[in-house]
Amino acid sequence: MTKEITSAANPFIKRLKALVTSKKARAESGVFALEGWRGVKTLLDHESPFFEIEQLVISSDWNQAPTPETIETTRLPAHLFDKISDTRNAQGILAIVRSKPVAFEIPARGRFLLLDNLRDPGNLGTLIRSAVGAGFDGVLLYGDCVEPTNPKVVRSTMGAFAFANTREIARAELDQLLAAGFELCVTTGLGGENLYETAFGDKTVLVIGSEAHGVSEELFAKASKKITIPLAPECESLNAAIAGSVCMFQIARGANG
Amino acid sequence: MTKEITSAANPFIKRLKALVTSKKARAESGVFALEGWRGVKTLLDHESPFFEIEQLVISSDWNQAPTPETIETTRLPAHLFDKISDTRNAQGILAIVRSKPVAFEIPARGRFLLLDNLRDPGNLGTLIRSAVGAGFDGVLLYGDCVEPTNPKVVRSTMGAFAFANTREIARAELDQLLAAGFELCVTTGLGGENLYETAFGDKTVLVIGSEAHGVSEELFAKASKKITIPLAPECESLNAAIAGSVCMFQIARGANG
Numbered sequence A, B: 001m002t003k004e005i006t007s008a009a010n011p012f013i014k015r016l017k018a019l020v021t022s023k024k025a026r027a028e029s030g031v032f033a034l035e036g037w038r039g040v041k042t043l044l045d046h047e048s049p050f051f052e053i054e055q056l057v058i059s060s061d062w063n064q065a066p067t068p069e070t071i072e073t074t075r076l077p078a079h080l081f082d083k084i085s086d087t088r089n090a091q092g093i094l095a096i097v098r099s100k101p102v103a104f105e106i107p108a109r110g111r112f113l114l115l116d117n118l119r120d121p122g123n124l125g126t127l128i129r130s131a132v133g134a135g136f137d138g139v140l141l142y143g144d145c146v147e148p149t150n151p152k153v154v155r156s157t158m159g160a161f162a163f164a165n166t167r168e169i170a171r172a173e174l175d176q177l178l179a180a181g182f183e184l185c186v187t188t189g190l191g192g193e194n195l196y197e198t199a200f201g202d203k204t205v206l207v208i209g210s211e212a213h214g215v216s217e218e219l220f221a222k223a224s225k226k227i228t229i230p231l232a233p234e235c236e237s238l239n240a241a242i243a244g245s246v247c248m249f250q251i252a253r254g255a256n257g
Helices: A011-021 A023-029 A037-045 A078-084 A121-133 A151-156 A171-179 A217-222 A240-256 B011-021 B023-029 B037-045 B078-084 B121-133 B151-156 B171-179 B217-222 B240-256
Strands: A002-004 A031-035 A051-059 A073-076 A093-099 A110-116 A138-142 A166-168 A183-187 A203-208 A225-228 B002-004 B031-035 B051-059 B073-076 B093-099 B110-116 B138-142 B166-168 B183-187 B203-208 B225-228
Touching: A011 A023, A011 A031, A011 A078, A011 A093, A023 A031, A031 A037, A031 A151, A037 A051, A037 A093, A051 A078, A073 A078, A110 A121, A110 A240, A121 A138, A121 A151, A121 A240, A121 B240, A171 A203, A183 A217, A183 A240, A203 A240, A240 B121, A240 B240, B011 B023, B011 B031, B011 B078, B011 B093, B023 B031, B031 B037, B031 B151, B037 B051, B037 B093, B051 B078, B073 B078, B110 B121, B110 B240, B121 B138, B121 B151, B121 B240, B171 B203, B183 B217, B183 B240, B203 B240
Parallel strands: A002 A073, A051 A073, A110 A138, A110 A203, A138 A166, A183 A203, A183 A225, B002 B073, B051 B073, B110 B138, B110 B203, B138 B166, B183 B203, B183 B225
Antiparallel strands: A031 A093, A051 A093, B031 B093, B051 B093
16 A cells, blocks of 8 residues: 655655654654665564564655555655665665563573674664674663664664664663672673683673773662773773673673684 | 964864864875874883884863973864864864884784775774784785774774784785785685684784675685684574684683684
């Protein structure tokens, strides 16, 4: 079922643009705009526990693949679609995607990545992609992180967002996790245990700090494990997404090996 | 020795702007503009085998640290400095930096990262930073890579560019490396040897392919080793900078452990 909209004054256009540009609009509606065929196809082909497509929006130019009859689809003139798009070369397809409500429950075990005031959308998207790749069970956003449905974040995950249990976590919830026996591991540039000489259990929360300030004092104080990636002396630190990924793949090895 | 320039029409301003914005201007002059205190301080504090500061340019606002008497310094009005700057919030300092000529010689051994048509400045800068961190001996740029003195690349290295032997490598030079017993390792999404079950010698060239097309057929055909990072089935691939860094740190462990 496809309907056409041709007027820029149509309220639907305004709403779409807001979903692309405004964090507030996304928070209030519980939906976000997912642009590009890779991400849309991922949600069409796979049942995601975390997201579902509410409707599709295509450009009059769109001809890469037919959209399913069962999903409400709106076609826009190409110039209107380009105006809404967050990308320079819009592919001509986007989905309005709803986050499914998933209650916070303390899991019996699992490996989680906790991001402490991470601000860069590219870093968050890349870390979500790596977390899924490394078989981690979730990505927890602590403090003032960039929101996971920001278009740049979603794009940087290259489709992996659909499989990632990414959620904000409050201090009380983190304290519950720790009370349930989860071990909080922070990374530190100097003086921690060597990452490659550390054993990790199956109740692990790995903390990666913000790009500008590293791990906050609060989480550093809560941590029961401090680990250091051994680096050549010429290199002070790694990019946050790199440090997180190198640690996650090492922690996952403990899980597999 | 500090001189002042106050006119936007001064040819020095034009030349500076060209060094920030134009790949051609950088290639023709052999120098580039290094913005920000972190990078400049790195070159002031450390003798780099690869780069040297030719002169400094500061904004009239600059007061974070005195600049050395021994280096020619030009002061600009803040509004002129901001016009030249590539960043949104210019710190008010940049260096005109010359790349020292370093001849290509086949090393007796070493671990090198070879980038195959890598296009994204952030990925290149991050990989240079990780290569220095992992103790790799150089970063080789093959084919049509983003140039290493692009301001975004340099900024993404967070100072590590000063310690990285980053250079373009031609096909004939690569063939010389391989003839000298270096092993070319490509990463592949499926069917390669498990990264964590692979031994790496001390004559290793790790290939990371372009963001859009992966490793080229040419290099795939030349490779004597094909390795795969084990990934959860929901994740098709990793970001190029992540894949390269995870492999480099694993290869470096072989070196240390």
